[in-house]
Amino acid sequence: xxxxxxxxxxxxxxxxxxxxxxxxxxxxxxxxxxxxxxxxxxxxxxxxxxxxxxxxxxxxxxxxxxxxxxxxxxxxxxxxxxxxxxxxxxxxxxxxxxxxxxxxxxxxxxxxxxxxxxxxxxxxxxxxxxxxxxxxxxxxxxxxxxxxxxxxxxxxxxxxxxxxxxxxxxxxxxxxxxxxxxxxxxxxxxxxxxxxxxxxxxxxxxxxxxxxxxxxxxxxxxxxxxxxxxxxxxxxxxxxxxxxxxxxxxxxxxxxxxxxxxxxxxxxxxxxxxxxxxxxxxxxxxxxxxxxxxxxxxxxxxxxxxxxxxxxxxxxxxxxxxxxxxxxxxxxxxxxxxxxxxxxxxxxxxxxxxxxxxxxxxxxxxxxxxxxxxxxxxxxxxxxxxxxxxxxxxxxxxxxxxxxxxxxxxxxxxxxxxxxxxxxxxxxxxxxxxxxxxxxxxxxxxxxxxxxxxxxxxxxxxxxxxxxxxxxxxxxxxxxxxxxxxxxxxxxxxxxxxxxxxxxxxxxxxxxxxxxxxxxxxxxxxxxxxxxxxxxxxxxxxxxxxxxxxxxxxxxxxxxxxxxxxxxxxxxxxxxxxxxxxxxxxxxxxxxxxxxxxxxxxxxxxxxxxxxxxxxxxxxxxxxxxxxxxxxxxxxxxxxxxxxxxxxxx
Numbered sequence: 001x002x003x004x005x006x007x008x009x010x011x012x013x014x015x016x017x018x019x020x021x022x023x024x025x026x027x028x029x030x031x032x033x034x035x036x037x038x039x040x041x042x043x044x045x046x047x048x049x050x051x052x053x054x055x056x057x058x059x060x061x062x063x064x065x066x067x068x069x070x071x072x073x074x075x076x077x078x079x080x081x082x083x084x085x086x087x088x089x090x091x092x093x094x095x096x097x098x099x100x101x102x103x104x105x106x107x108x109x110x111x112x113x114x115x116x117x118x119x120x121x122x123x124x125x126x127x128x129x130x131x132x133x134x135x136x137x138x139x140x141x142x143x144x145x146x147x148x149x150x151x152x153x154x155x156x157x158x159x160x161x162x163x164x165x166x167x168x169x170x171x172x173x174x175x176x177x178x179x180x181x182x183x184x185x186x187x188x189x190x191x192x193x194x195x196x197x198x199x200x201x202x203x204x205x206x207x208x209x210x211x212x213x214x215x216x217x218x219x220x221x222x223x224x225x226x227x228x229x230x231x232x233x234x235x236x237x238x239x240x241x242x243x244x245x246x247x248x249x250x251x252x253x254x255x256x257x258x259x260x261x262x263x264x265x266x267x268x269x270x271x272x273x274x275x276x277x278x279x280x281x282x283x284x285x286x287x288x289x290x291x292x293x294x295x296x297x298x299x300x301x302x303x304x305x306x307x308x309x310x311x312x313x314x315x316x317x318x319x320x321x322x323x324x325x326x327x328x329x330x331x332x333x334x335x336x337x338x339x340x341x342x343x344x345x346x347x348x349x350x351x352x353x354x355x356x357x358x359x360x361x362x363x364x365x366x367x368x369x370x371x372x373x374x375x376x377x378x379x380x381x382x383x384x385x386x387x388x389x390x391x392x393x394x395x396x397x398x399x400x401x402x403x404x405x406x407x408x409x410x411x412x413x414x415x416x417x418x419x420x421x422x423x424x425x426x427x428x429x430x431x432x433x434x435x436x437x438x439x440x441x442x443x444x445x446x447x448x449x450x451x452x453x454x455x456x457x458x459x460x461x462x463x464x465x466x467x468x469x470x471x472x473x474x475x476x477x478x479x480x481x482x483x484x485x486x487x488x489x490x491x492x493x494x495x496x497x498x499x500x501x502x503x504x505x506x507x508x509x510x511x512x513x514x515x516x517x518x519x520x521x522x523x524x525x526x527x528x529x530x531x532x533x534x535x536x537x538x539x540x541x542x543x544x545x546x547x548x549x550x551x552x553x554x555x556x557x558x559x560x561x562x563x564x565x566x567x568x569x570x571x572x573x574x575x576x577x578x579x580x581x582x583x584x585x586x587x588x589x590x591x592x593x594x595x596x597x598x599x600x601x602x603x604x605x606x607x608x609x610x611x612x613x614x615x616x617x618x619x620x621x622x623x624x625x626x627x628x629x630x631x632x633x634x635x636x637x638x639x640x641x642x643x644x645x646x647x648x649x650x
Contacts (some may be wrong), residue, residue, distance in 0.1 A: 055088035119148030175212035199228035239268035547587040577601025593648035
C-alpha cells in the first residue's frame with residue numbers, strides 16, 4: 001500500500017525536476033574570479049564534479065571558466081571545459097545541444113594540433129551520434145578517435161573508449177563484442193583503482209550481460225556498481241544502476257522487486273534533471289503495475305512516460321511507451337484504444353527506421369530491420385500471453401469473442417504492413433536497377449577520361465618532353481661553337497632558363513594527369529606524396545594519417561577515382577575556403593574504407609551544393625557514385641568543412 005501511494009505521488013509530480021543551488025565555496029570563486037589559469041582549472045574541476053548530480057549548476061560554473069580561458073587564450077583549459085559543458089547536456093539527454101558543443105570542441109582541437117585532444121573530440125562525437133541512432137557514423141568516428149587515443153597509451157581515457165565501443169556494439173545487437181570491450185574497461189579501471197570509472201564500467205558491462213540474457217553476471221556487476229556509486233555520492237551512476245536492476249528484475253518476473261528499484265531511481269533522476277531517465281523509469285513501473293492487475297495506475301504511469309518522451313523528442317522511448325499503453329488497453333478491454341496506440345507505436349518506429357536508413361550503409365540497414373522484426377515478434381508474443389491471461393480470468397464467452405476480434409484486427413494490420421513492405425522492396429529494386437545503369441555510364445565516362453589522361457601524360461612526357469630535352473642539348477652544343485656579343489649571351493641564357501622552366505612545367509602537368517606513385521606504389525603512398533607536395537609548396541599545411549591500410553587491396557580505377565576526389569577537395573580548401581591547415585585520414589575497418597578530409601577554412605552553407613553547377617563538385621559526386629561510396633559533408637559558415645567518404649570493399 002505504501003509503494004502504491006508513492007507511485008501515485010510520483011505520477012502527480014512527473015513534470016517537476018529539482019535542482020540545488022551552488023555551494024558558498026563555489027559562489028566565492030565566481031564573484032569575481034581571479035584571472036589566472038589556476039582559477040580556470042579550479043572552476044573546471046568544480047563544474048566537472050557536479051555534472052552527474054546537478055548539470056544546471058555545473059553549466060553556471062563552466063560558463064565562467066570558459067569565458068576566463070578564452071580571455072587568457074588558454075587552449076588546453078578551453079578544450080576541457082567545452083567537453084564538460086557538452087557533457088552536461090548529455091546527462092540531461094539533450095543530444096542536439098551536446099552535438100553542438102562536440103563540434104565546437106573538435107574545431108578547437110584541430111586548431112590546437114594536439115593529436116590526443118583530436119582523438120578524444122572524434123570519440124565524443126561518435127558517442128552522441130550513437131544516441132541519435134546514427135550508428136554507422138558513430139562507429140566510424142569512435143573507431144577513428146580510438147585509433148588515435150590508443151597510440152598515446154593513456155589508460156584512463158582508454159577505459160572510457162572501451163566503455164563507449166561496448167555501448168556501440170550493444171546498440172548494434174552484437175552482444176559478444178560488447179561484453180569483450182566491457183570486460184577490458186572493467187579490468188583497466190581496477191588496475192587504475194579509479195572508483196568512478198569502475199562504477200561506470202560495471203554498469204555498462206551489466207547492460208551487455210542483461211541484453212544477452214546472462215542475468216546472474218549482470219546482477220553481480222550492478223550490485224558492486226551500486227555500492228561504489230553510493231559511496232561516491234554520484235547520483236547519475238546510482239540512478240542508472242537502480243534503473244538497470246529494475247530491468248533485470250522485470251526479466252526475472254520479480255515485479256515487486258523491480259517496482260522498488262524503479263521507484264528509488266526516480267527522485268535521483270529528477271534531482272539531476274534527466275528527463276530520459278524519468279521516462280524509462282515510469283514505463284518500467286507501468287509494466288510492474290500491469291502485471292499486478294492494477295490497470296489504472298499502470299495507465300497513469302505510462303501516460304506520464306509518454307508525456308515526457310514526446311515533449312523531449314525521444315522517439316525510441318515514445319515507441320516503447322506506446323507499445324506498453326496498447327497492451328494495458330487490451331488488458332482493460334479497450335480494443336479500439338489499444339489498436340490505436342499500437343498503430344502509433346508502429347508509425348514512430350517506421351519514422352525512426354526511415355531516418356536511420358538515410359545515414360547507414362546497406363549492411364547496417366539489414367541488421368536494423370532484422371532487429372526490428374525480432375522486437376516486433378517478441379512484443380506480439382507478450383501481447384498474446386497477456387490476452388490469454390485476460391481470457392482465463394474473465395472466463396466468459398463474450399470476452400473470448402472480443403479477444404478473438406482483437407487478434408483478427410492485429411493480424412489484418414500485420415498483413416497490411418507486410419503488403420506495404422513488399423511494395424517498398426519492389427520500388428527499391430527498381431531504383432537499384434536504375435542506379436546500376438547510371439553507374440555503368442559513369443564508369444565508362446571516368447575510365448575514358450583516365451585513359452585519355454594517361455595517353456596525354458605519356459605523349460607530353462615521352463613526346464614533347466623528349467623534343468624539349470633534345471632542343472636543350474642542341475642549344476648547349478651550339479653555345480660552345482658560337483661567338484656572341486654580351487647582349488646576345490645574356491638573351492641566350494634567359495632562353496635556356498625559360499626552356500628549363502617549360503620542361504619542369506610539362507613534367508608537373510604530366511605527373512598530375514597520372515601520378516607515377518599511384519600506379520607503382522598504390523593509393524597510400526600516392527596520397528602521402530601528394531599531401532607532402534602541397535605542404536612544401538606553402539599553399540596549405542596538410543597532415544596525412546593512415547590506419548590499417550597496409551593490406552589494402554583496391555582496383556586501379558577506384559584508386560584513381562578516390563585520388564581525384566581528394567585532389568579536388570584540397571584544391572577547394574586552397575582556392576575557396578581560405579584554409580591554413582587540413583587533415584587527410586585514410587582508415588580501413590573490416591571491409592569498409594573510410595576517408596576524411598577536413599580543413600579549418602571559412603566553411604559554407606551545405607544547401608549551396610544542391611544547386612551548384614560547378615564542375616568540381618559535380619566531378620566529386622560522379623566519382624563517388626561510380627565507387628558506390630557514401631559521401632557526407634559537414635560544414636557551416638565559420639566552422640570549417642569535413643567530408644567523409646566510405647567505400648564498401650567487399
